[in-house]
Amino acid sequence: MLAYILRRIVIMIPTLLIASALIFAIIELPPGDYLESYIAELKAQGESVDQAQIEFLRQEYGFDKPVLERYFSWLWGFTQGDFGYSFEYQLPVSDVVGDRLWLTVLVSFTTIIFTWVIAFPIGIYSATHQYSWSDYGLTFLGLLGLAIPNFLLALVLTYLAKIWFGTSIGHLMDPKYLTEPMSWDKFKSILEHLWIPVIVIGTSGTAGMIRRLRANLLDELQKQYVITAKAKGLKPFKALVKYPLRMSLNFFISDVGSILPAIISGAEIVAVVLSLETTGPLLIAALQSQDMYLAGSFLMFLASLTVVGVLISDIALAMLDPRIRLSGGATR
Amino acid sequence: MTSRNDLIRVEDLRVAFTLQGNLLEVVRGISFRIKLGSIVALVGESGSGKSVTAQAILGILPKAASITGGKILFCDPKNDGEVTDIATLDRDGEDMRMLRGARISMIFQEPMTSLSPLHTIGNQIEEALTLHHTVEKGEARGLTEDMLELVGFPDPHRAYDMYSFELSGGLRQRAMIAMALICRPALLIADEPTTALDVTVQAQVLNQLKVLQEKLDMAVLLITHDLGVVANMADEVVVVYHGEVMEAGPVKEIFTSPEHPYLQALLHAIPHFDMKPGERLESLREVKYEIGSALERKNIDTDSAEPLLTIANLRKTYTTRKGGFFRDSAENKVVAVDDVSLTVRRGECLGLVGESGCGKTTVSKMIMRAVTPDSGSLTFDNGNGPVDVRALEGQALQSFRPRIQMVFQDPFSSLSPRMTVLNILREPLQIHNIGNDAERMETVTELMRVVGLDPRFLNRYPHSFSGGQRQRVGIARALALNPDLLICDEPVSALDVSVQAQILNLLKNLQNELGLTYLFISHNLAVVDYMADRIAVMCKGNLVEVAPREVLFRNPVHPYTRALLKAVPYPDLSRPLDFEAINAGGASNTQVWGPQFNVSPEAPKLIHLELGEEHTVLVNPNTEAGELRV
Known part of the structure; x- marks a missing residue:
């Protein structure tokens, strides 16, 4: 196992080198500087x-x-x-990004937790109550979540928040805290604003996850070993969680790999619409103004996170699924 | 009234499925009883309701099914004979769960899919124990290992931490048995426990079940369609058909004086070894077929010396990556087919038998050019001069393909569910550009008649046909291109006995009338005996014995062939399985074969020795023919 991880880490180096060359070539491509x-x-x-x-x-x-x-x-x-020097901001890249990075991580992380907390129970419920009215209802809600454009939902929620709770429009905090250092009031203001982007960004992810979990679990529920577990006398819930649910999680673990880069870059459009202080709009602006070191370092950062994320999900998959860990494939 | 001796009494049980709002009754008033410590066999075709009855007893009916009437009275001897009506219990309720797995348990047909691949078998077996008994944490593992040893695991301590996919089919089924028996149930329901296993492994598992049944003094409800298994295992037999009991009684009466016509017909439909030459199976539903003009009838000149197919020194190795994901991968060669030489004569049916994994399917795939051999030659000659099959490329290969066609094992997965029967049968003609639309339609219509299907069904999809009908569609597809050689790879092993006879008879008729040549692959010796003229036996990639059918069954020489023959359960009470002989380490264990059949230091390669009557056997070169006649 250790040798395998080491080997994978060594392979990461040429991968990242190739990625860096590609990134540099692309940001050099447009004429001028x-x-x-x-x-x-x-x-x-x-x-x-x-x-x-x-x-x-x-x-x-x-x-x-x-x-x-x-x-x-x-x-x-x-x-x-x-990481280079940003021309636009006249600051080192790390200083430009650093400010926004932790806010981005906060938004993305909350969104991921929101997605899991909502999607898992609904997905499991839908699969175990297939073709019931509640299944149809939840599936319909999921479809709505997939179908409504994010920016529209963002505008509607901002409007409602303003009307109902008097929350200021846009940003991750009340404008008066924007330049202030961290304080308890600022933190409260952030929490007050946080739920809108979390719901907006999380909705379509949740809907997609419900559908995938339901489909995977439905496949597994047909399998013979579920009946074996029942025939042992296991309680229905335990029999569900220990066997089919665990089998249906492989897709979810593979997904973890793509979550890491999404934490940093995710949901640019929503961020622009809501003028959030996250890194997404920063990347777009940097690409537009040919602020090449900012854009390049940012892309490089995403590439590294992708590679690390894939490694983590591969290791997690092998730890959870003995078939991947133990069985060697035959070659023709 | 329940007698003191009855463990379970099923009275007028009715089970119905709800399908799109309609109630479909699949069990229609079944009644039987199981005495304490006895084995009762529930016999019937697929769809007869036998598995549903078992599921009802265990309370694991599918969601769409419900018990609509009758009683299942369970009288637990451990509980002072207190009678519980299982039919009235809540399926997932506390009372039912206390019975399930503890007092009544079940093993299933597919040992591969019945165990979770993500948990060690020790974990899964122990779970059943800790669920129903309070056991000390350290103690559970010891008890589980004891159970593994009891069901015949050679190294229970190691086996505890193994995963199901690391075990062979036989060991997996033993792990299932261990899981079912660890709580010492009063009743074990065995749903086709050996159907997916090789004959030799089947005999071992059956023996194990019988030994354990006596040791633990439990009753067994054995669900099977194999009357050979019934004759060897059961004390009483219940025959069901379409959800109703046709006949029930002690095993002796059932086999010596079957009364119900269905049972009589069933007994006649099974191929057995005492059939006279030319004797035919009596199928329950014979296929009426007619052969028109579209299919070419080949004149078989049996005196013609040239065989249709000559296989010489064929060899195939597979490279597996041993070790796996995290360890360094070391290449490991597995010899799938080792130096096989064989001839298939024009117009004959050559049977190829052996346990699973012996290489028989690999041989057929190499003949089809689906797998590339490592070395050896394949020569095909249908009267137009010899063709080197391995050297064919491009257009030559394309025009050779129709000569050899294949009938597959599983009629469910070998037909595309998205194509109508018309499309399925027309596709070979389109691929090879034969005829125009009208002619193709005519050929397809005739193909349907040839296999006894109504041409009006052409626009239906495969799912609207039964297993036997689908297999006939598969045969029709194989015949569409007028092949010379038909490779039948276990064509009836997925079918019921009654349908099996029908397909076998159809294949036999077609062979006679169209002058076809068959390579018939099967693990069922009785079926091969019925079909084949000559039989080749394969073991671990080697051809160990080749002989004409009657010679092989009269005088098998190779110990492997003998072990295979001994392991076949006969539907005949006077010929019980000799369990003692079978348990000596398995049929392919070369150590018990004796020196004549093994390599020795001075003779590292075995040879095929001629014994006369076209009988050859794989032996050590220092062996005389005389030594082998026992």
């Missing part, structure tokens, strides 16, 4: 451009060096904990 966009913007505003200053900036940011050299210095920075 941040400085050119910056100059164009200054000119459009009718301001004069000091060639000497431009030249200074060019050297400062290393735009005069060849592409390869820039790539490697960018890459080398990662190992030193230096």
